Amino acid sequence: SQTIHQWPATLVQPVGSPLSLECTVEGTSNPNLYWYRQAAGRGLQLLFYSVGIGQISSEVPQNLSASRPQDRQFILSSKKLLLSDSGFYLCACAGGPRKMDSPLHFGNGTRLTVT
């Protein structure tokens, strides 16, 4: 079964500092990978998704970027954090022969507070 590792679990960063959140996946190959953000008291917003190495689709224009340097590694980055970047960041994956129509498996998330 698919396992998603996300770290760190919590992070406090000052405004203007860089960010790097990493997500790695086990138990599947060539998965679709996703980054979601959940702001306090709100639903989930899809930030980026990737269907293969080096392939990134951005859903909303913002201060963040994503990269997929390896098949099962997905990185969320920022050069300069804003206060509005605070939130709960969730990595998700879908693998297998029907990954376009499969449930997503989520990591445990990273709670980012920008101060």
Place this chain on the structure above:
Amino acid sequence: GNSVTQMEGPVTLSEEAFLTINCTYTATGYPSLFWYVQYPGEGLQLLLKATKADDKGSNKGFEATYRKETTSFHLEKGSVQVSDSAVYFCALSDRDQGGKLIFGQGTELSVKP
């Protein structure tokens, strides 16, 4: 574009009460539908799913039926427990966009003993 609308929370129930959380969707084609649950401080867990019209997904006493005629996927449970307190998200899959899930805004459920 595709979208999901859930009833607003929070929903507060007494233990053993009947639960319904409404979910309706707008989509082109025939998406798969899902309910996810998020316990405090955790990520999301798949609760149940349905992949085609009239399918019923079920798990842990929860049920939801894919109703194409009403574009709905309401979540129900006959007798809730305190441990069911969580945020519930309805979602649909967009096969044409990398299989991404489009989520509703979530409904917080609080069950009191």
